[in-house]
Amino acid sequence: MKKVIAILFLGLFLGGCAVFNKQPKYELGMEERDFVKMHDEAVLSGLEDGQRTYRLVRDEHFYVLFTFENGKLIKLEEKELPKAWQVPPGTNNIEAN
Numbered sequence: 001m002k003k004v005i006a007i008l009f010l011g012l013f014l015g016g017c018a019v020f021n022k023q024p025k026y027e028l029g030m031e032e033r034d035f036v037k038m039h040d041e042a043v044l045s046g047l048e049d050g051q052r053t054y055r056l057v058r059d060e061h062f063y064v065l066f067t068f069e070n071g072k073l074i075k076l077e078e079k080e081l082p083k084a085w086q087v088p089p090g091t092n093n094i095e096a097n
Helices: 001-022 032-038
Strands: 043-048 051-057 062-069 074-080
Touching: 032 051, 032 062, 032 074
Parallel strands: none
Antiparallel strands: 043 051, 051 062, 062 074
């Protein structure tokens, strides 16, 4: 009985760790090169006025735009995908990893 409880506890603990591991790894002011290293699935979406904007699909309904200026993250924008662009569950670039 003790072994079963220990195994269940261990499974819940490891499952909880996996949930916390999927948190976004970005913050304002971070370096562009660090962002690109951590998020190789990010797509360069725009180049204008010395700013670079990357797009990262968060889930099947939303994506995030990351704007860098002088190599520093200055702006985050979360946007909803148009219905025609929405990705079927299980095929977006976040879940593929």
